[in-house]
Each structure stands twice: as structure tokens, then as C-alpha cells.
Amino acid sequence: MTALDQLLDYWDQHGRIGLLALRCMREISVHPRTPLELAAMLNENPGAVHRALQTLTVYWDAQKQVVCLPEYHWLQRRRRPKPGKGYRYFLTNKGRSVIDQTHTLQPQ
Secondary structure, three states, X not given: OOHXXXXXXXXXXXXXXXXXXXXXXXXXXXXXXXHHHHHHHHOXXXXXXXXXXXXXXXXXXXXXXXXXXXXXXXXXXXXXOOOOOOEEEEEOXXXXXXXXXXXXXXXX
């Protein structure tokens, strides 16, 4: 089963991976980006972009006091170098394989 098949299976069962998350993933495949850069590029609300990115990354849920692990960990969040505020998102190896297997997600 290819990574694309896994994505479509997951989408059928859970429906949690939205089109905005896939659009963000496509842009991140070109160059690591911050949520604000993605929001500006995609002409979306920064809050919506942040929620979409959370479906593909590991994050800390402060209310529940637990680390939330997505079923498919396709993006990785790293602190930005200087000034050190905020995060940049990168593709994981699994995320890169999804992009490589799908011609529709590859940026033009």
C-alpha cells in the first residue's frame, strides 16, 4: 500500500486531513515555512492554517497536559533560528514520500 493509498484510506475513515492541510504541505515541500508565511501565501486565516498544521504534526495540548500524536506524522515543527520566536515546518521523510508519490501535490 503506497502512502497515497494510506492517505485516501485515512481520509475515508476519519476525514480529519483537510484540503488546507494538504495545500500547506505542498508549499512546505518547496521550502520550510512559518504558519504566518503560509497564511499569507494561501490567503487564509492564520488560525485556520495553525489548526490544519496540527493535524499533521506532533504538538503539546496544554489543556489536557498530553503530547498529541497524529496518525500520520508528515510535518515536523522546529524553532526558527534568530530571533528564535515562532516555528518553521519541515517535511518528514514520510511526508516527502507522499509528495513524491503524488503528482497533484507537487508545486508548479
